[in-house]
Amino acid sequence: MNAVMGVDIGGTKIRMGIISQDGRILDERQVSTQFPLYEHLEQQVLLYLEEHPHIEAIGIGTHGFVDPQAGRVVFAGDMLPGWTGTEVKKRLEQATGKRIEVENDANCAALAEAKFGAAKGLSRVVCITLGTGLGGGIIWDNKLISGGPHGGAAELGHMVLYPKGARCGCGRFGCAEQYVSGTAIKRRIQEAGLSVTPPELFEQLATNVQARELVEQFTEDLAIYISSLQAIFDMEMLIIGGGVSESAGAWMDGLQRQLEKVLLNPLAVEVAQFENDAGMLGAALLVLDQ
Incomplete structure (x- = not known):
């Protein structure tokens, strides 16, 4: 796998980048965090994938408690309203056809x-x-x-x-x-x-x-x-x-x-x-x- 997409979801902005095998940032984009968050995230990821269709997998780092095996946000609090309980991995894999992994942002x-x-x-x-x-x-x-x-x-x-x-x-x-x-x-x-x-x-x-x-x-x-x-x-x-x-x-x-x-x-x-x-x-x- 030559390059993947990394996505960092914070309380005020979402950062997305195309990352090489040796950790170089080949391209990056930043957008504001908007709500409802999942729909906004999916839209931005799909737009970015149009520019980089060769990407095979996407890693998502997000604020909040995360079940990494299920790729689900267990709890996110007031900082990301409506994010608690979101099945990020399942929904984004269906939307993109790519492999998705999800973790807490600080762990990332x-x-x-x-x-x-x-x-x-x-x-x-x-x-x-x-x-x-x-x-x-x-x-x-x-x-x-x-x-x-x-x-x-x-x-x-x-x-x-x-x-x-x-x-x-x-x-x-x-x-x-x-x-x-x-x-x-x-x-x-x-x-x-x-x-x-x-x-x-x-x-x-x-x-x-x-x-x-x-x-x-x-x-x-x-x-x-x-x-x-x-x-x-x-x-x-x-x-x-x-x-x-x-x-x-x-x-x-x-x-x-x-x-x-x-x-x-x-x-x-x-x-x-x-x-x-x-x-x-x-x-x-x-x-x-x-």
């Missing part, structure tokens, strides 16, 4: 970074994706930890960081996703009464005291969260991907200072080599490696 990102990226050559890696939500992917002895009886294995964003804290889309309170994600940063900005976007917030660190305080709160929470993951997994490396990672140049030094206070042992913490491409590349690996 972990696959990409372990195969081609920042964690290449390592066997125990935890990847977190800071996007609209907070996802997690775990590579353990070179194997992806995935699925589970409810599709919820490695849903690291739903570890509780602040008991009785902000309400999460899963219905509980205080999940890490509500404090260390793109959406969480937007909420911090709104609560502080600022009228800036997250990228603008990071750009103002040198000149705006409020911006520095908000980013310090963010990096402190992220460091505590990472230290908890280390206590569970004692991984060789933790990788940070997702849209927020694109601004890591502004906050990574601050995160490292916070980590020095709370880590149990030294830990390599790296930004995803593929940054926001990791989910799309990992989705392709679902079918490239078969």
Whole structure:
């Protein structure tokens, strides 16, 4: 198989790419996430296939709890309304005539970074994706930890960081996703009464005291969260991907200072080599490696 399609479904955008056997992005496209989501996804995939009819298989990475064997979304929450219960694999195979595999998006990102990226050559890696939500992917002895009886294995964003804290889309309170994600940063900005976007917030660190305080709160929470993951997994490396990672140049030094206070042992913490491409590349690996 020379090339496949990788699709990364997030809360605000869908990224699609044609990926070669050695992990190169040969072509890519980005569209906004629209609802009803399945119908929009099918339409966009079919349009892309018209341009690349030689593609034989498609890997789908999506936010939410996923049953990878059935290719079904078990739970997606408010971020992707109407997505819970969708039989993505079955419906998209019928629509395209191609082989389809479906996984959680953060699991896909972990696959990409372990195969081609920042964690290449390592066997125990935890990847977190800071996007609209907070996802997690775990590579353990070179194997992806995935699925589970409810599709919820490695849903690291739903570890509780602040008991009785902000309400999460899963219905509980205080999940890490509500404090260390793109959406969480937007909420911090709104609560502080600022009228800036997250990228603008990071750009103002040198000149705006409020911006520095908000980013310090963010990096402190992220460091505590990472230290908890280390206590569970004692991984060789933790990788940070997702849209927020694109601004890591502004906050990574601050995160490292916070980590020095709370880590149990030294830990390599790296930004995803593929940054926001990791989910799309990992989705392709679902079918490239078969």
